[in-house]
Amino acid sequence: MKLKVGMSLLPLLFLFIFGCQNQNEKKNTDSKEVAQFKVPVEYYTLDNGLKVILSQDKTSPTAIVALYYNIGFRIEPKDRTGFAHLFEHMMFQGSKNLGKMEFIKLVQENGGVLNGSTRFDFTNYFEIVPSHKLETMLWAEADRMRGLDITQENLTNQQGVVKNEVKVNVLNQPYGGFPWLDMPQYANSNWYNAHNFYGDLEDLDAANLEDVSSFFKTYYAPNNAALSIVGDFEMDETKAWIQKYFEDIPASDLPAKPDISEPKQTEEKTFIKNDALANKPAIALAYHMPQRNSPEYFAMGLLDQILVQGDNSLLAQKLEKEKGFTSNVSGGINYLGNMFNYQGPMLWMYDLTYDNDTSKEEILTAIDEVMNGLKDSIDQPTIDRAIVKIRSQLYDDIGGTFGLGRADLLCAFALFDDNPERINTLEDSFKEITPEIVKKTIDEYLTKTNRTVLTVNPLLAENDKTKS
Incomplete structure (x- = not known):
């Protein structure tokens, strides 16, 4: 089961269109360079x-x-x-x-x-x-x-x-x-x-x-x-x-799709998984996503960048740099692909392993510090930085592996939206999201009542302690 396309192997396969306002047409505004990518479809x-x-x-x-x-x-x-x-x-x-x-x-x-x-x-x-x-x-x-x-x-x-x-x-x-x-x-x-x-x-x-x-x-x-x-x-x-x-392959009579809707979660769920082969504890936290293609969905894409993507993300800064609890916080929307190539209910999720002398409570306390102060950190410059990261990721995905990422999105948007041209409007969709929409999304979705916490209990580590 192949999970995700990897790093880019060729120069990015985009057509860049640069335009500048004509100095003669400029009226009380500065000339600006406009850059965008466009995939032929x-x-x-x-x-x-x-x-x-x-x-x-x-x-x-x-x-x-x-x-x-x-x-x-x-x-x-x-x-x-x-x-x-x-x-x-x-x-x-x-x-x-x-x-x-x-x-x-x-x-x-x-x-x-x-x-x-x-x-x-x-x-x-x-x-x-x-x-x-x-x-x-x-x-x-x-x-x-x-x-x-x-x-x-x-x-x-x-x-x-x-x-x-x-x-x-x-x-x-x-x-x-x-x-x-x-x-x-x-x-x-x-x-x-x-x-x-x-x-x-x-x-x-x-x-x-x-x-x-x-x-x-x-x-x-x-x-x-x-x-x-x-x-x-x-x-x-x-x-x-x-x-x-x-053209002459016959069509089939497709059955009605089953109901795949997910009921609203109303209280936090916590679970422990015993792992006889693990030597360190691990924790994962998941939140149910907003409906695909809604403003809140795109806001969650921005929050994913702000919270877990890259060394400057808030959870990486708190858990890796400040607390030293872990060396790698990883996460995202749709672990078996990306935030665009799915159709039904989905989770935003992140996970990490940590040392045996660190408690789960310490990890959750640090996470809650970030989440409780999250709305205060949301402003337009923060959103703009998240969009730059999303743009970079799109370039990597669409241009990587001889254009395989491009083929993936084109098929997904054709199957799920009947509109593969969506590939050329993704960045615009993120740019439409305001700080107010992001804060509204935090209030509705990044709450403990919408959260599931799963920890791994490392039995191998316990056995090692018993032996010593």
Whole structure:
């Protein structure tokens, strides 16, 4: 389960537009340089419902094919926890014209890289290839959208692979699942948001061929997907290839989405997780997010920057620099992506490990000092600095990994908003947020009644004390 795109590998792929007022047109105002970035976006939909986003950039002779299906682990079948992730693995087991693992071989032998991941609200697959292999990748993605090789042998094999992944990444790992897997289960109430999306071992064993076939026919259809192409390609030629390979894939009858709303939290929740492999205590704090795309949502994005992002963030200054309780406060909105590529209820969260001679009460007291004085620190200069940090992060995300971050946002905005052009208005949305909106958001959302606190009890450390 790949979690997040990493650091930038190429110069940022933006078109910068600089303008200055003409001195002859200037009337009692100073000339100002205006800078903004603009990602080229062409968006359309095939007759079968497939959403297509094209974003051309000839900086490098590479192309990205990103295919996002509007099905994540949030709405996977009950009693089949981990099924969406299991199915992600099944997508590499063969299709009509490509045998088992031949999809991977095809990409790698043509000089490309590929991966897939399962998130809250989508499952995605991507290939980064030399641009002259773009048609090959479109054919291959269409081939497996058209039909998988669903056999008991492939299913049994991948059940074993995923179960082993759970054991390695969660069950047999210190701080395994903390807090990205654990916290949603503690903080949320609705099963769709609160179940073990990596998968209980019994549920993974219970999956059968009928489950796999039904899931594929229902959700892996063009009218439940978005396809983005980013990089060096010819527009008309690429449109013709997409039409050729995808247009005759039939749409499916999509079921009604279940109710994924989360009831309002009215009192603080606290939990302790015993960890036999951990040697230091850890703590994570989570708050339910405002509704996506609301003014308060963008205000929380600013507060995330102010509180936890970077060495100058308030919690880093208090817990790392002033108190010396920890060396790393990390956090954000949506630990399995970013604040833009999800659709349902979400948590803002941060976590840290700390020394055994520091108490949880000391940590919480220091945190409360920051939170109690937070509104007093909110003014326009503080917001402006947060916007600079957000802008920098957007540049890193959108330009990183040959433009993969760009493909991610384009698909997410197509699936969830039917508007991939949103990628070009994100900064403006943050600039519309005033100090008054930020303070209102603090009062409504950054309260103890909206907070869940999860601590890790390090049994390994206790055992070491007993031995000594």
